Amino acid sequence: MKKLGFDPQKYIEEQSKFILERVNNFDKLYLEFGGKLIGDMHAQRVLPGFDQDAKIKLLQKLKDKAEIIICVYAGDIERNKIRGDYGISYDMDVFKQIDELRGFGLEVNSVVITRYNGQPSAKLFINKLERRGIKVFTHFAIVGYPSDVEKIVSEEGYGSNPYIPTTKPIVVVTAPGPGSGKLATCLNQLYHEHKNNRVAGYSKFETFPVWNVPLKHPLNIAYEAATVDLKDVNMMDYFHFEKYNQVAVNYNRDIEMFPVIKRIIERITGKESIYHSPTDMGVNRIGFGIVDDEIVKEASRQEIIRRSFATECDYKKGLLDEEVLNRMRLIMEELELKKEDRAPVIPAREYANRLKEKVEENDVTAVIAIQLNDGRIITGRGSKLMDACSAAILNSIKTLANIGDEILLLSPVIIDTIKNLNMVSLNSKIGTLNANEALIALSIGAVTNPTAQLALEKLSELKGAQAHSTVMLNDGEEQILRKIGIDVTCDPIFPSENLYYN
Numbered sequence: 457m458k459k460l461g462f463d464p465q466k467y468i469e470e471q472s473k474f475i476l477e478r479v480n481n482f483d484k485l486y487l488e489f490g491g492k493l494i495g496d497m498h499a500q501r502v503l504p505g506f507d508q509d510a511k512i513k514l515l516q517k518l519k520d521k522a523e524i525i526i527c528v529y530a531g532d533i534e535r536n537k538i539r540g541d542y543g544i545s546y547d548m549d550v551f552k553q554i555d556e557l558r559g560f561g562l563e564v565n566s567v568v569i570t571r572y573n574g575q576p577s578a579k580l581f582i583n584k585l586e587r588r589g590i591k592v593f594t595h596f597a598i599v600g601y602p603s604d605v606e607k608i609v610s611e612e613g614y615g616s617n618p619y620i621p622t623t624k625p626i627v628v629v630t631a632p633g634p635g636s637g638k639l640a641t642c643l644n645q646l647y648h649e650h651k652n653n654r655v656a657g658y659s660k661f662e663t664f665p666v667w668n669v670p671l672k673h674p675l676n677i678a679y680e681a682a683t684v685d686l687k688d689v690n691m692m693d694y695f696h697f698e699k700y701n702q703v704a705v706n707y708n709r710d711i712e713m714f715p716v717i718k719r720i721i722e723r724i725t726g727k728e729s730i731y732h733s734p735t736d737m738g739v740n741r742i743g744f745g746i747v748d749d750e751i752v753k754e755a756s757r758q759e760i761i762r763r764s765f766a767t768e769c770d771y772k773k774g775l776l777d778e779e780v781l782n783r784m785r786l787i788m789e790e791l792e793l794k795k796e797d798r799a800p801v802i803p804a805r806e807y808a809n810r811l812k813e814k815v816e817e818n819d820v821t822a823v824i825a826i827q828l829n830d831g832r833i834i835t836g837r838g839s840k841l842m843d844a845c846s847a848a849i850l851n852s853i854k855t856l857a858n859i860g861d862e863i864l865l866l867s868p869v870i871i872d873t874i875k876n877l878n879m880v881s882l883n884s885k886i887g888t889l890n891a892n893e894a895l896i897a898l899s900i901g902a903v904t905n906p907t908a909q910l911a912l913e914k915l916s917e918l919k920g921a922q923a924h925s926t927v928m929l930n931d932g933e934e935q936i937l938r939k940i941g942i943d944v945t946c947d948p949i950f951p952s953e954n955l956y957y958n
Contacts, residue, residue, distance in 0.1 A: 458504055458829060458920060459504065459748070459751050460504050460505035460747070460748070460751065461503060461504045461505055461746060461747060461748040461749070461750075461751030461752040461755065462503040462504060462505035462506045462745050462746055462747060462752065463505060463745050463747045464505060464506055464507040464510050464745065466744065466745050466747075467506075467510060467741065467742060467744065467745030468510060468513060468514050468517070470741040470744050470745070471514055471739070471741045471742075472514055472517050472518060474739050474741050475487070475514075475518065475626070475659075475661075475739050476518075478657075478659050478739055479521070479625055479626055481657055481730065482625075482655050482656055482657035483625065483654055483655045483656060484622065484624075484625055484626075484627065484649060484654065484655075484656040484657070485625065485626050485627070485656070485657050485658070485659060486627050486629060486642040486645050486646060486656060486657070486658050486659075487626055487627065487628050487629065487658075487659050487660075487661055487739070488629050488638045488639055488642050488658070488659070488660045488661065488662075489511070489628055489629065489630040489638070489661045490634075490638075490660065490661065490662035490663065491511075491662065491663045491664065492511075493511050493512055493515075493553070493557075493628075493630050494508075494509055494511070494512050494553070494556050494557075495508050495509065496508050496509075496510070496511065496663070498664075498678075498682055498759070499663055499664075499742075501755060501758075501759050501762075501943065502675055502678050502752065502755050502756045502759045503675075503742070503745070503746070503752055503755070504751055504752070504755050505747075506745070511661075511663075512556075512557075512560050512562075513560075515560070515562055515628065516560055516561065516562065518626060519560075519561055519562050519563070521624055521625050521626050522562070522563075522624055522625075522626040522627070522628055523562075523563040523564070523565045523622060523623065523624040523626075523627055523628070524557055524562060524563065524564050524565060524627075524628045524629075524630060525565050525566055525567075525568060525620060525622075525627060525628070525629045525630075525641065526550055526553060526554070526564065526566075526567045526568070526630055526631065526632075527567075527568045527570050527629060527630070527631040527636045527637045527638050527641050528546055528547070528550055528567065528568070528569060528570070528631060528632055528636055528637075529569075529570050529571055529631075529635060529636045529637055530569050530570065530571055530572045530573065530575045530578040531571060531575070532546045532632070532633070532635075532636070533545075533546060533547050533569070533575065533577050533578045533581050534575040534576070534577045534578060536577070537633070539632060539633065543931050543934075543935055546632040546633065547577075547581045547584075549632040550567060550581075550585075550632060553630070553632070554567075554590065563624070564590070565591070565620065565622060565627070566590070566591035566592060566593055566620055567585055567590060567591070567592050567593075568592075568593045568594070568595055568620065568637070568641050569581070569582060569592065569593070569594045569595070570595045570636060570637025570640065570641065571595070571596070571597040571637060572594040572595060572596055573596065573597070582594070593618050593620050594618075595617040595618075595637065595640070595641065595644060596616065596617060598612075598613045598614070598616075598617075598640075600613075601613075601640070602713065602716045602717075602720070603716065605716070605719050605720055605723055606723075608720060609647060609720060609723040609724055613647075614643065614644045614647035614648070615647065615648075615651075617644050619644075619645065619648035619649075620641075620645060622645070627645070628661075629641050629642050634683075634686060639660075639713075639717070642658050643658065643717075643720055643721070643724070646658055646721065646724050646725075647724050650724050650725055650726075657730075658721065658737070659737055659738065659739050660710075660734075660737050660738050660739070661738070661739050661740065662710075662738055662740055663740060663742055664676070664678075664679035664682075664742075665679045665680075665690045665705045665706065665707055666705065666740070666742055666743045667693070667704045667705050667706060667735050667738065667740060667743065668704065668705075668743040668744075669705070669743050669746070670705070671690055671691075671692055671703075671705050672790075673753070673756075674752075674753045674754075674756035674757050674760065674791060675752055675753070675756045676690050676705055677690070677756070677760060677787060677790065677791060678756040678757075678759045678760050678763070679707075680787060681759070681760045681763035681764070681784065681787050682759075682763055684763070684767060684780055684783050684784050684787070685767075685776060685780050687708075687783075688707045688708060688709065689707060689708045690705055690706070690707050690708075691705070691706060691707065691708055691711055692704070692705065692706075693705065693706040693711060693733050693734055693735045694711070695711070695714060695732060695733035695734065695735075696732070696733035696734075696735040696736065699732040699733060700732075700733075704733070704735040706733075706734045706735055706738075710734040710737075711734055713734075714733065714734040714737075717737075718731060757791060757793060757797070758797075758798065758922075760787060760788065760791065760793060761788070761793055761795060761797055761798045761945070762798070762943060762945050763784065764784050764785075764787075764788050764793075764795065765795065765798075765924075765945035765946060765947070765948075766945070767780065767781060767784040768781065768784075768948040769928050769946050769948045771948070772928070772948040772949075772950070773928075798922070798924060798945065799827045799831075799833065799922060800825035800826060800827045800833055800922055800923055800924040801825075801924045801945070803825040803833045803835060804823050804824060804825035804835065804924045804925065804926050805823075805926060805947070807823045807825070807835045807837065808821045808822075808823040808837075808926040811823065811837060821837065821838070821926065822837065822838035822843065822844040822925065822926060822927045822951055823835055823836070823837045823838075823844055823925070823926045824836050824837075824844045824845055824847070824848035824923055824924065824925045824926075824944075825848070825923065825924050826848050826849075826852045826918070826921050826922070826923045826942065827921060827922040827923070828852060828855070828856065828917075828918070828921055829917065829920050829921055832855065834848065834851050834852045834855050835848065835851070836848030836849070836850070836851045836852075838888070839888070840887070840888060841871070841888060841889065842888050842889040842890075842894055843888050843889070843890055843891070843933070844925065844927075845890065845891040845925075845929065845933045845936070845937065846888075846889050846890060846891045846893075846894035848923065849891055849894070849895070849915075849918070849940070850865055850866075850894060850898070850911070852918060852921070853911045853912070853914040853915055853917075853918070854911055856914040856917050856918075857910045857911045857913075857914045859907060859910065859911060863907060865898055865901065865905075865907065865908050865911050866889075866894065866897045866898060866901060866908075867897070867900075867901045867905070870897045870900050870901055871889065871897060874889060874893050874896070874897060875887055875889070878893075890932060890933065890936075891932075891933055891936040891937070892932065892936050895915075895936075898911065898912055899912060915940065918940050918941060918942055919940065919941030919942075920941055920942075920943075921941070921942045921943070922942070922943050922944075923937060923942050923943065923944040923945070924944065924945050924946070924947075925944060925945070925946045925947065926946075926947050926949065927946065927947065927949045927950065927951040928946045928947070928948065928949060928950060928951060929944065929946055929951075930951075
């Protein structure tokens with residue numbers, strides 16, 4: 457049983473109470489949601505005990521008072537931007553979000569295409585949404601945004617973009633990722649609400665950084681590691697300190713933008729803003745859910761190491777520049793962390809090195825080590841029968857089920873049928889079983905084989921396990937491990953000399 461450092465129920469109660477208190481100041485509150493609304497795996501990893509769906513469950517408690525607007529930047533649709541965690545494009549993620557929100561009983565008001573300029577892919581996306589009965593609004597870029605406040609808060613600025621009709625006292629504004637135009641959409645709505653003599657306000661629900669833990673706490677440094685490509689830097693909120701003589705942590709973009717946002721809100725409302733700092737604008741109570749700081753610190757250090765591996769792999773693939781890589785290395789040095797501080801790393805590398813002695817000098821030996829939740833480490837290597845991912849998963853569930861290593865889980869007949877399908881019918885050049893195929897073979901075998909059924913039942917016990925691969929995995933392998941609930945890192949080594957390795 458993993459030790460818990462966070463109380464999710466305490467957090468939900470504290471957070472919902474605080475949001476409702478903020479709503480009482482207005483007829484309507486536009487609440488900008490930062491981070492992931494559903495499936496916040498980063499928060500779950502750094503705050504052991506955090507429910508990855510805590511935010512959506514919080515909104516469920518407020519569903520009679522809340523509706524949701526989803527923003528997506530037209531440029532992200534045009535360049536087919538991909539969400540790394542799910543491996544899907546932003547437009548597909550919007551569809552996914554709408555389905556999931558509806559599944560939780562929440563009302564999706566509409567989708568806003570921000571900074572729209574007639575991009576063909578964005579136009580096609582609009583057609584898809586509208587033909588499924590989803591309301592779509594387009595907002596154009598405002599010349600001079602965000603510095604020319606006089607023009608922004610005018611009929612030439614916010615006035616030129618349409619108002620999105622809303623009916624609930626809480627309007628949540630969310631997006632697939634950063635830079636989607638959530639803030640501009642909120643302020644655009646504020647302009648139209650006040651123009652129609654309605655008292656509306658704005659707040660921000662940003663989980664990280666955590667304002668009431670120290671600036672250099674590993675939890676906040678893990679946020680910097682997670683956003684290293686965005687150049688986010690945690691800073692002391694000097695506006696908050698000046699007003700309240702209280703230390704609070706925020707990040708550079710919010711602090712830099714605060715004076716401008718404050719001026720825009722004051723220009724819209726004609727009144728002095730009730731907010732004196734970016735921390736004031738937030739409704740972040742996550743720090744109050746921490747019940748064991750040492751557990752959170754260690755979990756955050758492990759997340760930083762995971763992010764370091766991911767950054768090195770993305771650099772190797774050509775997805776990041778050297779500046780990002782160097783920034784990540786500085787974060788590791790700041791906390792005096794080494795990659796070998798991650799438990800499965802050394803066992804995976806040592807096994808791979810032993811195997812290298814038996815193969816050709818230039819061959820790459822793929823090994824995956826999985827650290828089970830009880831601390832035991834199980835390895836699997838690639839072979840002519842199956843890849844390393846499949847071997848590691850099967851070896852792990854055999855260990856959990858106390859099944860001897862000499863006992864075969866997969867029927868040779870089923871394996872041969874799948875290989876024949878791939879190589880003969882589907883013209884694949886790859887004869888080894890991947891993880892998805894191995895699990896399908898195991899599921900088929902479990903119908904008649906009680907031992908296979910026993911192993912299959914142990915698959916759920918891999919949730920929360922940690923894994924390391926001595927080579928970079930392809931998207932399919934990473935996705936299957938993610939679905940099982942295994943956190944995996946990879947050494948920045950290509951699995952072969954082939955340029956197409958996915």
